[in-house]
Amino acid sequence: MSAMTMAPRRDHEVSPGLWALAWRRLRADGVGMFSLAIVIAFFVMVVASGLGLIAGDWSKEIGINYAPPTWFKDDVATAPPPGTPEVKPQDDPGVAAASAGAEAKADESSVVDPLADVLKEVRSEAAKAGPAQVTARLDTLPFGADKWGRDVLKKVIKGSETSILVGLASAFVAVLIGTLLGALAGFYGKWIDDFLNWFYNIFTSIPYLLLILAIAAVLNKKGMMTIILILGLTGWTGTFRLIRGEYLKHKEREYVRAADAIGASNSRRMFVHIFPNVSHVVLVQLSILVVAFIKSEVILSFLGFGVPVDVVSWGSMLNEAQSEMILGKWWQLAAAGTAMAILVTAFSLFTDALRDALDPKLK
């Protein structure tokens, strides 16, 4: 608000547009800018990792199995020697029972080890390369290593790439569908509105996660594209409702009627005249959905319905971390959980700031 009153309005000056004003308000919001910086940092990391600049070699087994984080090394004096295939403390009956329980549970829900294939591949490559690699394994890594001695830090970067890309892409799909249907329903009204509202009622009467699981059950094939489509095709309802309301409001406004009077076609009025005036709603919806879909992707991948087995994501890391916890190897959980928490917090705070900046009437 202060930015608005500060800007002097003179007749010969072009008054700043919606986006310029919003940017000015956003810049004045310290928390919002800080969150934006974090979100951008994550995106830069995703692009760098996507281009193979960083974490390209995440699947290399550079450390010993379950190498602890560097600063934690002293506490874990009993790190297993390199080459030990499994760490199974049998002396403590509690541990054994718990891990047996975990295994039984894993069997029952048929959780497949998501990296078994990759491991096999990497092992065979390593065997070809000769035994020199094995001797070079490190005792500790900055954020520790996983079961196979891969750097958790690099894994988190690679996992962020997957999770964030899925979140962004599916949010785009959902917002696109929601905006298009919402615009049609709000603009044309009558039977189109009735029909699309019926459609909306159907999708909202089935809980979102149940719908996702039902589609996942049927498709039964994993892949980035599949999960993006599932999330996108089911997540459009909130956007639809909001955009429909906006179009209902705007189509009777004078500027739209003026456009009608000078002969602008329906689609021109819908997308050239009205759309820029509701685009801030779309943008806010987009950022809300990115956060929601990142969370959904993590849960789906955790359950094994998400990304394929050879792709690492935050969800698949948490899946591994579940059984690692029983062995006391908490660093993969901490790394994936922290990375996700930081991004989600920053993104949510940024969304709030964005909403405030775009719609100063809202409090």
Place this chain on the structure above:
Amino acid sequence: MMAYIIRRVWQMIPTLLGVILLVFVIFNMVGGDPAYVLAGKISNQEQIDNIRKQLGVDQPYTTQLGIFVKQVVTGDFGASWSTNERISSILETRLGPSLMVLVPLLIIETLLAIAFALAVAYVRGSLTDRAVMIVCTAGMSVSILVYIIVFQYWLAYKLGWFPVQGWGNSFRENLFTYAALPILIGLVVSIAPNLRLYRTFILDEINQDYVRTARAKGLSDNKIMWTHVLRNASIPIITHVMAGLPGLLIGAFLIERFFSIPGIGREVILAVERSDFPVVKAITIYVAVATMIVNLLADLMYKAVDPRVQLK
């Protein structure tokens, strides 16, 4: 009142038909012939043929849809493909454990969230308010998976305060032993977002004129907050609680899975993992019906809370 209820129930029919159509498209048209799914789990060809005949796979889609509509109307979805258990009996046995976790969770969580939200809204703008909001925001950003894994590890496995997982036979044992930790985790996960939301609902009311009037005539702050403000803020709160109700049944599936609680949510996961389509279909339809009924109940509750609301 009665006319309103009848009209609302009447309006549910097109939506329910739509849900049936959607489920049908997903499972019969996208899912295709179940023979290849069944081949993996049933070795008896005769049995597979039987199931195909029951579904009418070789018939045109209209006939298949007719079969499905009949299943929905009669409530007889046949038997599970994996365990051959009647689906009606699966749902009956799984509903109890789910409710045993969800009912206490919902009651405690709603009461605590409202009480905290009133307290925080009362001291709005203060350091306490901001600190609580920051803690809530941070708490919300951590994945529910992390909460479950860490709580199960520390409280159940390391400290031994709760059983790591499992489910007993007696009501008391289940409620106080096995359901306790799942309820605790549910509370930790759901209070933060609800507290934040309810706080904004209450803040919308707290600046209204009637609050100033109440204060001016000398009412205590307690009375103003708990009677005047809460009653007015309760409409959006009811909407939120009721809207989340059917989703909760499914949403608790992670907790049910981790703690091996034989509830509806875990059944959905198992059914999806086993491609047990009839179970998923039945649960989807029932939950959709439950959602519609709950929405109607929510509208009736508005009327009870706020006499100004006109049902039309």
